[in-house]
Amino acid sequence: MSELKMDLIDNENKKQKPDADKIAFGKHYSDHMFIMDYSTDKGWYDPRIVPYEPITLDPAAMIFHYGQTVFEGLKAYRTTTDKILLFRPEQNFKRLNLSSDRLSIPAIDEELALTYLKKLIEVEKDWVPQAEGNSLYIRPFIIATEPNLSLAPSETYQFMIILSPVGSYYKEGIHPVRIHVEDEYTRAVRGGTGKAKTAGNYAAAYKAQERATKEGYSQVLWLDGVEKKYIEEVGSMNVFFKINGEIVTPELNGSILEGITRMSIIELLKDWGIPITERKISLEELYEAYDQDKLEEAFGTGTAAVISPVGELNWGDRNMVINNREIGEMSKKLYDTLTGIQTGKVEDLYNWTVEVK
Structure with a gap:
């Protein structure tokens, strides 16, 4: 995996953040996302934070045909003292690699991945909601990108992290x-x-x-x-x-x-x-x-x-x-x-x- 070096392309067209009481799960996304590429000859390379935008893939990209992909889900929380906390994030990246191993996807460096995530959240810190019960949902994922219809593991991948503010799961209290x-x-x-x-x-x-x-x-x-x-x-x-x-x-x-x-x-x-x-x-x-x-x-x-x-x-x-x-x-x-x-x-x-x- 690459050394701790990361490009940042700022998004000049900032979005309006949703009202705290109107945040639906998985419907809103922050201004930036993290991307890193993989190829068999380079390994993982070119980590970067870029504006949140659609991605372009070849129609023959193997993710579409054979479902070679893994993902994670975790959250960032804002405390009453305005700190931003992650909960056991190292376990998420550990599990991501366990999932990747099962799907024949190359492992990422877990410590560097956490460093990249923290940097992304620093850039997007204003997207971590302040309202009681709200949080910033974090979705790291890896997809196979090689355009190839052969039934074999891809030789190229993208690792991405996107961020989504979410509301309280129990808006009216916990109901069994x-x-x-x-x-x-x-x-x-x-x-x-x-x-x-x-x-x-x-x-x-x-x-x-x-x-x-x-x-x-x-x-x-x-x-x-x-x-x-x-x-x-x-x-x-x-x-x-x-x-x-x-x-x-x-x-x-x-x-x-x-x-x-x-x-x-x-x-x-x-x-x-x-x-x-x-x-x-x-x-x-x-x-x-x-x-x-x-x-x-x-x-x-x-x-x-x-x-x-x-x-x-x-x-x-x-x-x-x-x-x-x-x-x-x-x-x-x-x-x-x-x-x-x-x-x-x-x-x-x-x-x-x-x-x-």
Whole structure:
């Protein structure tokens, strides 16, 4: 990868920033973006910050035909003292490289990538929202750019980072959601690309999500792709259950994404002395716990929502109403702690935040 040297082309046509109370997720983008190129003979080269604008690709670019791409998602937060904080960004670039390895994409230098990101945010610091609950969503991604229809990894790539101000995920407070158990479609299988953050995984989930939405559910609960028996994820989030005082989450098995929020929650629970187990958990076991009044809470975890409580699970003709469709005490404590650390309201005892100077 190139030395720490980066060009900056200023955008003279600055955009008007959206009103704090009208920011829709993924609809607004900052004035600049980061780009870096790769070729097999040069490696990664020419890091630069340029005006946010459309990119030009050959119609035969391999990203369009074989889906060779990976991405990440993280956020920058503005504190009440006007500092800008990132939450565990080194883990995002580490995971980006893990995803790249699965897709035969060359690795980036993780430390340099973080330096480039921080520089981009310094340039775009006015785009980090000040309103309570708002943040700057960060999307690093890599695409295959070689114009070649041969079925082989590309020899050229672009690594880009774009920034998008987003509003509060819970504008009117946290409301537990209704979830439909998906027993027909499969999100991923062991040995596939489930543990990689790649575009095809998400497109493959649309059909099930469309059906769940039509039936009044917010998300789907994914089961393993072989036996359709064991719980894996909820929507695009990792999932946790509180059963008789113990927190249980599906173990990483090659088809489950290694969530950074998931990792942070496990570390918090261990530090608090709360029983937390990573293991296989079947839907039958979960229903049995519910039937015995031992299923106390359920929640999904991810960058966007941090914690998304589950109030109801529909499994065929069986319906599980969890904690009277109210957010549980543990879910609330985890949400308050993590968002507090992210925004500087709670002391960061774990050195998870990185300040952008």
